[in-house]
């Protein structure tokens with residue numbers, strides 16, 4: 001049975017809501033095991049993850065979906081610390097041929113989120129992973145892909161609380177990505 005892991009950092013809860021939606025989509029696919037993992041920035045010291053359990057789960061995953069808020073036009077420092085801590089995996093090509101995808105939340109409609117998704121893509125490429133994009137058409141009546149991103153899932157929080165933002169359409173976009181990744185993980189396993 002393939003495993004899909006969603007690993008993310010969230011400072012004030014918006015990315016958590018999107019991560020939960022992505023995880024829901026992945027978990028909706030029968031025959032797939034899933035993990036939803038929140039990054040605790042304090043666990044990462046000098047490029048090393050103190051929590052071995054997290055890497056154990058990722059090592060046995062067939063797909064890893066990365067999520068981070070956009071802070072100053074890129075991934076949050078806490079996510080970057082996690083990414084740096086994956087350096088040991090790079091040395092051994094441990095994540096080569098795993099499926100990867102990404103999502104991000106920012107305050108503004110743009111907010112330079114594309115830089116964040118491109119960073120997540122680069123991280124996946126460094127590991128030799130296989131990137132799954134976001135092919136949903138923009139401007140759908142249900143708000144799916146309303147921000148028009150194909151590199152990964154973008155969501156916008158504005159200045160609303162996580163109870164309200166990201167929007168239902170943004171979360172549905174995340175759910176669709178999670179489902180797509182899980183379906184590919186299943187295909188690859190076969």
Ligand SMILES: Cc1cc2nc3c(=O)[nH]c(=O)nc-3n(C[C@H](O)[C@H](O)[C@H](O)COP(=O)(O)O)c2cc1C
Pocket residue numbers: 009010011012013014015016069070071072073074105106107108109110111112157
């Ligand atoms: C340090 C910091 C930097 C930020 N930089 C940006 C930015 O570059 N563009 C943007 O649109 N929003 C920016 N924001 C807003 C966050 O992206 C937004 O509040 C997001 O919903 C936070 O997600 P979280 O609740 O998961 O932490 C920034 C917020 C913080 C705290």
